Amino acid sequence: MKHKLIFKIAVLTVLFSCLGTSKMMSQKVFKPSAIKASMLKALEWQEAHPIFALAPTDWTEGAYYTGVVRAHKATGDQVYMAALKNQGYHNNWETYTRLHHADDVAISYSYLYVDMVGGRKDFVDLKPTADFLNAHLYEPDVWKAGKDKSSMGRTILWWWCDALFMTPPVLNLYAKHTNQPKYLDEMHKFYTQTYNQLYDKEERLFARDMRFVWKGSDKDAKEPNGEKIFWSRGNGWVISGLALILDDMPKDYKHRAFYENLFKELSARIVELQPKDGLWRTSLLCPEAYDHGEVSGSGFHTFALAWGINNGLLDKETYLPAVKKAWKALEKCQHEDGRIGWVQNIGASPEPANKDSWQNFGTGAYLMAGSEMLKLQLK
Amino acid sequence: MKHKLIFKIAVLTVLFSCLGTSKMMSQKVFKPSAIKASMLKALEWQEAHPIFALAPTDWTEGAYYTGVVRAHKATGDQVYMAALKNQGYHNNWETYTRLHHADDVAISYSYLYVDMVGGRKDFVDLKPTADFLNAHLYEPDVWKAGKDKSSMGRTILWWWCDALFMTPPVLNLYAKHTNQPKYLDEMHKFYTQTYNQLYDKEERLFARDMRFVWKGSDKDAKEPNGEKIFWSRGNGWVISGLALILDDMPKDYKHRAFYENLFKELSARIVELQPKDGLWRTSLLCPEAYDHGEVSGSGFHTFALAWGINNGLLDKETYLPAVKKAWKALEKCQHEDGRIGWVQNIGASPEPANKDSWQNFGTGAYLMAGSEMLKLQLK
């Protein structure tokens, strides 16, 4: 008896003394304090490991700093705002360079937010963003004109589904911030083009681009199991982009129902496809191809589903268990030092990830998910 | 008996093994090794969390890097010099842009130091600093001319007390480094204007600006308790600025007595107003308004008082207990990861802070305090 007591006390002492900051201790992964601590570590690790594909203004940074925006919006923690101001200042508030490429204005989501919330007049220069958007929407372009002859089907402005994350939320926020509804109408015009081209109404999922849309030929791209190829992150871009759009779209916008319906339809499908362990595989219809959870897609899905609950578009009873399962699994992909692992590299279709693989946009997806988990106010 | 022994050994093992780097262990907060370790963590956290109000050359960075200068001067640790060189290089040794605004040359204190001590000829470009100082002192200006009509009383160049930290130490150091005493005389001219306008001889404290100087009207700004409003950080700017000035002012400078007397008078008053727990409240005469210690003001006071002891201007027996009490309390405001909390945000009058609130200039104040604590050689 006494021996056991001694042993228990010793062990408890060990646990109490040693595991102070360890993840082992945070059994309560849904507690706001635990979520906040995890998000902060993710931000700090990412800031200490700058990465980009082409430039600090590219879409990878755009997606990452969109996550930082959402983290700031949810927590009010100055650490996020400082990071946002710092990157914007050092980027001279510039977009990346290809004015007709949707990727290259994703970074402006963060610039707009700092201008709206950062508290310093004339600190942000929105001219490069405005110039980009005007060129993007109104200048003639080979893709818009349907004159690109590649196999990728570049016959519309936003010919790949990722684009629906990159530019529409920026147009939507710009329309709101500058009170110019015409940008919202332009967004809708191009958004429906992509929807018409890439949305598979049967599967209720987006093809990444025309290479993955079946034409009824033997050459149609197939998964090993014979299914169509639907990429987790690709659909993550769309569904999380929808949440971003709806968040700032006027409640009475004439086309709002289209986005709400699409959001709900995608949400229902995504939750249906969630693997038991909570994390989506990179291939949604062939999970066995790379049978491990992937964090960028899963982070975007989790953000979207939780946002839907928090904003009354998704039924809490139905969706909450999926969201909780997902966050619990996401949180386990964070290394002790803050790194968010299990992120698929830059790509355009399902590929494997591993424990160590990381990207800034994966950290962004994690921060987005965390920001809505916080608002769920779980215990 | 034996059981108890086993238990004790186990517990001791735990304590010894686990708490290695924990603050819990550093009971001896006055040991140079503990102070150095705490300062280094503060610097490293701040460098990993860049923040500024307008630009990396603004006064917030100016105050922070003044703290880094003092830390380097006290420790000789290359980590501080590397940080100083890195920021100066990336700032192109430029001041911020408003040549008639005292804030915008505060950063040059660090540039001058690197030029004097950094060991590389032609590494620092002092031309922007020289250009600023010449424009600041000699160009016509609406404030100098007394033509500003705002309520703030902008009828002198340095119309707010913070200015006495921002520019005078730079002018003083520039005069010394370039051997041009005329800059010291100019400093004295403008310094006394501010002194005459904002120093309350009865209270022996500085009003922040003319909005806080009583004119005998019902509209005079008052604390809830009826007292005049004297801001802790505002007076911290003045008293720590005085220490910086005296540190590099020629011993035989004709007006040195004025600065020494003011320094001693302020020191006596500041120590009189120190709360029991060691940290000054943001409102010096209405501590109950926000009844918690604030670190930026307290850091500056602690630096100044310790500097006064170390340089024979303040009686050690009288002031040391206050300084020790202050440092002990300051040190508790540092988070485990190095962050200096309890710093009032950017402002112009007493406002509350909290455990998590931080600013680069608060870290600077902490480093300044630590640098003089080190020189006290306590155990």
Next chain:
Amino acid sequence: MKHKLIFKIAVLTVLFSCLGTSKMMSQKVFKPSAIKASMLKALEWQEAHPIFALAPTDWTEGAYYTGVVRAHKATGDQVYMAALKNQGYHNNWETYTRLHHADDVAISYSYLYVDMVGGRKDFVDLKPTADFLNAHLYEPDVWKAGKDKSSMGRTILWWWCDALFMTPPVLNLYAKHTNQPKYLDEMHKFYTQTYNQLYDKEERLFARDMRFVWKGSDKDAKEPNGEKIFWSRGNGWVISGLALILDDMPKDYKHRAFYENLFKELSARIVELQPKDGLWRTSLLCPEAYDHGEVSGSGFHTFALAWGINNGLLDKETYLPAVKKAWKALEKCQHEDGRIGWVQNIGASPEPANKDSWQNFGTGAYLMAGSEMLKLQLK
């Protein structure tokens, strides 16, 4: 009995729980996982503590990022590639400014690597490197012309032994990458000039520059013990530079034997001079002058010797014990937080170091050593 068991379990629990990431646990310093973890911490600490002598494009950064290149080459870890891309991008892929000074193109080793391996076409701009190399090789110059009259013997382009690390590996890699063998021939021309001037065939070591070459006069520079002055880091530059060169030199290059022979000769001498504790002193022939190991020289030597084993130029049985002894001692110079200490400051001859002294090029040397230790596949 039972008591002992309880005690053992408790202690084991403590050890297992608490020492997770501690160095105490990594008894197996040769395990790839331990080496990788140590290298990563070194990189992360260095990235968080940017330092340079003149600019982020100078030779100190050149040597550091050469270490980062080798770390990436050995591990494939994206953390290294991200750091390489980040610095190159922010440096605009520029060299430092003195086109006739070998130091100022060392940084291009990293640019070339990113261009070859980084995976993004047109991401790297090699024009500044090409311009530098052409000016360096083909423009008239006071040193090349033998017209410099200083005591340093600047009568050849690469008049100091460090230069053999700074430019030859870049020329060699540039020749390979752009398929222009003429740059290799130019390298050989200038390399042999330096060899003829500074290589002491009797001592089989390089003098740092002509000030250290004995002319048979009383004024010849001597160590306190009467020996010639041979600097550990100086010879480290040469021997590690040779490994870099041989790594990318065509197997059938007409002068390859010259480099292989020199490499083997130097290796034999360096291992002969290794102190018992594994780390070379800053003065190779007067180790007692500053009787402690120094990490930058030792890191370069360790890299070279391990590279020689890994590439079949050095006999494993003979050299492996020395390499193991060296790495074991190097690894102990790393602080808990990742800092690589015991690095001699910037200099040109033997000077002491200490536990805390660090430089980016010291971290670079450590990463180089680690990268070849990994390839030894020890356990």
